[in-house]
Amino acid sequence: MRTTHMIRTAAAGLLLGGALFATGAGTAVADDATPSPSASDTSGTAETAAAPGTGFRTAGHIGQGVTSTPAGASTGDYLYWVTPAKAGEILTVSATVQLPESASRHGAQTWQLDLYDGLRRHQACTAGKPTVNAAADAATVELSCRLRTVRAWSEAWANDPLPGAYYIRLTVVRLADQDLGLPVQVQLGTASKDAGGSQAVDGELAAPLTPVAKAGATLDPNAQPSPAATEDSGDSEDSEGTADPSASPVAAGLAEPDGGWGGGWWSDRWLWTAGGGVLGALAGVAGYNLTRGRGRRPVA
Structure with missing residues (x-):
């Protein structure tokens, strides 16, 4: 009877461990199945995507998992967008460029997609086509870049x-001089997926790498406020020390992702930890029963 009970206990433990493993695997499969942004998916773009800017400070905001509406630009312009990313995410960016008619162009063109973090450090792409050479008769250029997993903490170096x-x-990084200024249509899309508990690290940043409003501004203690500033500020204590969001358009419109910048406390690592603890406890019970049964002597 004791042996039968031990076998049943071990079988139940294996079934529970298998269920936990299937749950974790299902979560991973669901994450991998996240669709990439497509040109036809424009739901919600009016609220979460803006026209591109021409610099870091004027970058247009775009949310996660959306595709912007086509925006007009000139060949040779530097087009900038900015998007938030939290810890544990893998960010993927795709861009589609509608080129002018081939009759108006004078040769091939090379387009490039680059990603920079909040400190304006260039980030390498782990997958995709960040640089594409378009033939002289090409109608569109499609680029993509997949970022490395966003970490919650890292060394300073x-x-x-x-x-x-x-x-x-x-x-565009290479083209004929005669093609500078030709009109193009640009569409950008972003997508992200959870990297899973295997990419989790200990530690957390004190603050995310986001632009600061009025970066580099100093206050003169001897300066007198202007009448216009006095009228706008009033006597309310809430207006004291409030930075003007218009001084930094990027900082004013960058929304915090769902779950916070740290990505939240939950990950599939909890499933593996719980499953390992249950299997370890069952193994201990099974070993105890085996050794206890061998230690007994039959009564004469």
């Missing part, structure tokens, strides 16, 4: 992606 703002720059 490392160039790891960290939570915060990510700038996206799109431009």
Whole structure:
């Protein structure tokens, strides 16, 4: 009877461990099945995507998992967007450029997609086509870049992606001089997926790498406020020390991702930890029963 009970206990433990493993695997499969942004998916773009800017400070905001509406630009312009990314995410950016008619062009063109973090450090792409050479008769150019996993914490000397703002720059890097200024249509899309508990690290940043409003501004203690500033500020204590968001358009419109910049406390690592603890406890019970049964002597 004791042996039968031990076998049943071990079988139940294996079934529970298998269920936990299937749950974790199902979560991983669901994450991998996250669709990439497509040109036809424009739901919600009016609220979460803006026209591109021409610099870091004027970058247009774009949310996660959306595709912007086509924006007009000139060949040779530097186009900038900015998007938030939290810890544990893998950010993927794609861009589609509608080129002018081939009759108006004078040769091939090379377009490039670059990603920069909140400190404006260039981040390498682990997958995709960040640089594409378009033939003289090509109608469109499609580029993509998949970022490394955004880490919750990193060493000061490392160039790891960290939570915060990510700038996206799109431009042409090689073309005929006669083609500068030709009109193009640009569409950008972003997508992200959870990297899973295997990429989790200990530690957390004190603050995300996001632009600061009025960066570099200083206050003169002897300066007198202007009448216009006095009228606007009033006597309310809430207005004291409030930075003007218009001084930094990027900082004013960059929204914090769902779950915070740290990515939240939950990950599939909890499933593996719980499953390992249950299997370890069952193994201990089974070993105890085996050794206890062998230690007994039959009564004469």
